[in-house]
Amino acid sequence: MFVYTAQQQSQQQSLRESLPEVPAPDMVTFVNLGADSCLPCQMMEPVLEELKEKYKDQVKIAFIDVWKHTDQGQRFRITTIPTQIFYDHQGNEMFRHQGYMDRESIIDVLEELIEKQGLALEDSPLNLSFANH
Numbered sequence: 801m802f803v804y805t806a807q808q809q810s811q812q813q814s815l816r817e818s819l820p821e822v823p824a825p826d827m828v829t830f831v832n833l834g835a836d837s838c839l840p841c842q843m844m845e846p847v848l849e850e851l852k853e854k855y856k857d858q859v860k861i862a863f864i865d866v867w868k869h870t871d872q873g874q875r876f877r878i879t880t881i882p883t884q885i886f887y888d889h890q891g892n893e894m895f896r897h898q899g900y901m902d903r904e905s906i907i908d909v910l911e912e913l914i915e916k917q918g919l920a921l922e923d924s925p926l927n928l929s930f931a932n933h
Contacts, residue, residue: 819869823887824860828913830906834882835867840900841882847903851910858914886910889917 823829832848834841845863852861866873866881876885879898886895886909895909 819864819872820860820862822860822862822864822885823891825891826889827860828858828889828910828917829860829862829887829891830910831862831864831876831885831887832882833864833866833872833876833878833885835865837867838881843900844882847906851903851906855910855914859910886913888913889920 820831822831830851832841832844834844836842841863848861848863851859855861864872864876866876866878872878876883882898882900884895884897884901884906885893888894894913897905
């Protein structure tokens, strides 16, 4: 017989609460799905920390441990770790990569998505420019 204790329930609740919001609303989002014990994931960690600082006002960057959060592995249809998923500012999945991804490749995808977001904002009817008046 399995007994689900209040402590286990509390631990599960705190794990869910600690998950980042992916994709982030109105922002380019990059999520790396892996595990703390995964060697390629560990190799990517310093790169992700650097990019979090570099793009702090433009991109939401998150890591989700799919071994700790198995429901997230299912949610994102993960078959290999690490897996990187990039979302545009509207929450659409734009690119998915499996395995180790180097810094330059990540930056290339982020820069393209940021540029597309900027173009979309320029075309927005809410972007009123009074420079020509």
